[in-house]
Amino acid sequence: MDFNADYTMTIDGRAITTPGSIEVVNPATGEAFAKAPDCTRELLDQAVASSKAAFKTWRKVPLAERQAMVARAGEVLIANADELSRLFTREQGRPVAMAHTEIMGAGQWLQQVARMEPPVHVSEDSPTQLIETRYVPLGVVCAIAPWNFPVTLSMWKVAPALVAGNTMVLKPSPFTPLCTLKIGELFRDVFPPGVLNIISGGDDLGPWMTAHPGFAKISFTGSTATGKRVMESAAKDLKRVTLELGGNDAAIVLPDVDLDAVAEKIFFGAFFNSAQICVATKRLYVHEDVYDGLRDRLVAIARAVKVGDGADQGTVIGPIQNKRQYDRVMDLLEDARRNNLTLLHGADIPQGGGYFVPITIVDNPPESQRVVREEAFGPILPMMKFAEIDEVIDRANDSDYGLAGAVWSKDVNKAMDIARRIETGTVWINQNLNLRPDTAFAGRKQSGFGVENGTDGLLEFMAPQAVYLARG
Numbered sequence: 425m426d427f428n429a430d431y432t433m434t435i436d437g438r439a440i441t442t443p444g445s446i447e448v449v450n451p452a453t454g455e456a457f458a459k460a461p462d463c464t465r466e467l468l469d470q471a472v473a474s475s476k477a478a479f480k481t482w483r484k485v486p487l488a489e490r491q492a493m494v495a496r497a498g499e500v501l502i503a504n505a506d507e508l509s510r511l512f513t514r515e516q517g518r519p520v521a522m523a524h525t526e527i528m529g530a531g532q533w534l535q536q537v538a539r540m541e542p543p544v545h546v547s548e549d550s551p552t553q554l555i556e557t558r559y560v561p562l563g564v565v566c567a568i569a570p571w572n573f574p575v576t577l578s579m580w581k582v583a584p585a586l587v588a589g590n591t592m593v594l595k596p597s598p599f600t601p602l603c604t605l606k607i608g609e610l611f612r613d614v615f616p617p618g619v620l621n622i623i624s625g626g627d628d629l630g631p632w633m634t635a636h637p638g639f640a641k642i643s644f645t646g647s648t649a650t651g652k653r654v655m656e657s658a659a660k661d662l663k664r665v666t667l668e669l670g671g672n673d674a675a676i677v678l679p680d681v682d683l684d685a686v687a688e689k690i691f692f693g694a695f696f697n698s699a700q701i702c703v704a705t706k707r708l709y710v711h712e713d714v715y716d717g718l719r720d721r722l723v724a725i726a727r728a729v730k731v732g733d734g735a736d737q738g739t740v741i742g743p744i745q746n747k748r749q750y751d752r753v754m755d756l757l758e759d760a761r762r763n764n765l766t767l768l769h770g771a772d773i774p775q776g777g778g779y780f781v782p783i784t785i786v787d788n789p790p791e792s793q794r795v796v797r798e799e800a801f802g803p804i805l806p807m808m809k810f811a812e813i814d815e816v817i818d819r820a821n822d823s824d825y826g827l828a829g830a831v832w833s834k835d836v837n838k839a840m841d842i843a844r845r846i847e848t849g850t851v852w853i854n855q856n857l858n859l860r861p862d863t864a865f866a867g868r869k870q871s872g873f874g875v876e877n878g879t880d881g882l883l884e885f886m887a888p889q890a891v892y893l894a895r896g
């Protein structure tokens with residue numbers, strides 16, 4: 425595959441080039457390997473105008489036909505998963521096999537969402553009147569995606585928005601634009617022109633989009649800090665917003681667990697994708713009776729997994745995706761060192777220009793430390809001891825975030841009770857990172873606003889319309 429190909433935006437079903445470009449860096453080497461279009465304001469206007477024109481007809485396309493096209497898009501992703509996954513690794517860093525899983529999963533996600541339909545609520549159906557609430561599409565959706573799961577998180581927006589009858593302008597992160605641009609190319613044969621426009625650009629493009637009066641709704645996934653800016657910008661003309669933001673997820677391990685059975689699951693729940701997952705375990709609370717046993721097992725796994733270029737055979741953990749994030753993670757590590765925290769490192773990392781950080785377990789740091797309070801979004805996991813359930817639940821909930829959490833125990837009733845008391849939108853018991861298209865995903869507190877996935881997520885792309893019909 426020619427990674428250094430000409431990448432184009434998709435506007436109105438056509439390939440669009442731009443006068444300027446942005447460089448795309450391979451995080452395993454720190455070197456630029458391709459260029460992506462840098463969308464101008466004029467081209468953004470064209471994209472919005474094209475989606476606006478397409479909305480007039482797309483909303484009238486029967487639901488079954490829209491669903492069929494979204495399902496077809498899923499097939500196209502699956503059919504191109506091999507090629508896309510190699511490009512994915514090059515720009516995102518994750519090992520090829522796991523990149524492949526993301527593309528396949530995104531394809532299946534499109535197919536599953538394609539089976540969803542909005543409900544109709546009937547409040548009265550009598551001889552005198554019919555009152556029903558149905559759901560209608562909003563218009564043109566502005567979709568903004570991050571770099572950690574660039575394909576999945578974009579398709580979480582594309583699938584429900586288009587099934588619901590909206591059209592969309594989608595912008596990937598400037599750090600990972602290439603797969604999404606390629607997908608735009610592939611989908612030119614799937615959707616009518618203007619239904620899904622895909623544009624890329626630098627740091628100005630997001631704010632231009634959120635301020636653009638042509639959008640009815642913004643669906644945003646990214647950091648909490650940016651989410652607040654998006655909401656502020658959307659407030660000017662009361663655009664609808666869905667914000668999926670950061671997390672600092674706690675996992676609670678009770679003393680009755682089988683350590684050999686859970687250690688690997690807990691490890692990958694924290695470190696998969698170099699820990700760059702909004703719902704990764706980012707604070708690990710372990711009962712004092714099993715603390716040492718779990719810590720030693722996690723460190724042994726960390727020493728055994730290969731950290732390296734995702735394109736190399738056998739790599740399990742790739743680099744941090746970009747320099748900005750690498751600097752943040754290194755700063756957090758440095759802060760932990762300065763505060764004399766005990767750092768337990770995993771396998772050696774490759775030397776050179778790549779953005780590699782050693783897998784690091786922080787041994788029982790005080791709660792007040794930055795490494796506990798902040799979302800690391802990198803492979804540094806604070807592991808803390810606890811003795812009492814009530815106390816650990818308070819500690820888990822003592823966060824501005826409320827995205828997800830996990831409980832590990834053989835006692836299902838006890839675990840269910842703890843789950844109910846955790847202030848997050850998702851809680852896993854004896855599993856983690858499991859998300860489905862038919863199940864609501866919604867961050868509480870500063871982890872989000874609104875819902876993605878499930879019927880609730882579909883309805884975030886629609887407005888209720890109550891119809892009162894007089895009879896007789």
Ligand code: NAD
Nearest residue numbers: 569570571596597630631646647650653668669670671702
């Ligand atoms: P980010 O906020 O820096 O960027 C996300 C997107 O917003 C990018 O496309 C970026 O170009 C764009 N953007 C930046 N500034 C903007 C502005 N002022 N207006 C509009 N758009 C703007 O986030 P990131 O670093 O790409 O992603 C990492 C963060 O995302 C982490 O905090 C992570 O927890 C969070 N995240 C959340 C979820 C979730 O579903 N809750 C999923 C994945 C990632």
